[in-house]
Amino acid sequence: DAGVTQSPTHLIKTRGQQVTLRCSPKSGHDTVSWYQQALGQGPQFIFQYYEEEERQRGNFPDRFSGHQFPNYSSELNVNALLLGDSALYLCASSLLTGTGGLSTDTQYFGPGTRLTVL
Amino acid sequence: AQTVTQSQPEMSVQEAETVTLSCTYDTSESDYYLFWYKQPPSRQMILVIRQEAYKQQNATENRFSVNFQKAAKSFSLKISDSQLGDAAMYFCAYPPPGTYKYIFGTGTRLKVLA
Numbered sequence: 001d002a003g004v005t006q007s008p009t010h011l012i013k014t015r016g017q018q019v020t021l022r023c024s025p026k027s028g029h030d031t032v033s034w035y036q037q038a039l040g041q042g043p044q045f046i047f048q049y050y051e052e053e054e055r056q057r058g059n060f061p062d063r064f065s066g067h068q069f070p071n072y073s074s075e076l077n078v079n080a081l082l083l084g085d086s087a088l089y090l091c092a093s094s095l096l097t098g099t100g101g102l103s104t105d106t107q108y109f110g111p112g113t114r115l116t117v118l
Numbered sequence: 119a120q121t122v123t124q125s126q127p128e129m130s131v132q133e134a135e136t137v138t139l140s141c142t143y144d145t146s147e148s149d150y151y152l153f154w155y156k157q158p159p160s161r162q163m164i165l166v167i168r169q170e171a172y173k174q175q176n177a178t179e180n181r182f183s184v185n186f187q188k189a190a191k192s193f194s195l196k197i198s199d200s201q202l203g204d205a206a207m208y209f210c211a212y213p214p215p216g217t218y219k220y221i222f223g224t225g226t227r228l229k230v231l232a
Binding site: 031033035040041042043044045048050055056058088090092105106107108109110111112114 | 165
């Protein structure tokens, strides 16, 4: 059973450039979330995609955008890169489940993409 | 504001001993989930354990168990019989009901001493 995969593993860009990160969800999952993890910090939620639409967004500027494809894989795009965008970008996939009216999606994470902006 | 606090930046434990990692959170909800994740140097965030707030029984997964104190909004992770492979960053996470995001704490680095 394949887990969440991400590509590339590492990426080096310069300020002002654009980058695309890719994620394939765990088999059977239909939802993809993206997180940014700065060095020494916990992950911060960027957005979540479900049914090819952005379902919820965190406090990130419009330079961060995404896409979900019919096969549930996803891309994260970051435009006009800043030095502060250097971080580990984590993708998580999930399948919404409900228990007694309370639903949750247990999120399973990929290995991440380390982005360095010079 | 919904927050997750891990007050121990770093902890050490001797191999085969027991260690407890602390997590507190702030919420006004009555039913919710809580999670512990482990992030080894390989960077992949691995699910350790999940707790449902409406369940009185503390969750257990092999050597990992939680001490969930709902009134105190405390969610501690106990690791028994610590192994060298347990060395990692441990993150507590809370997904606010009605949202799809996880709120993570700042993490606790666990060192296991041989």
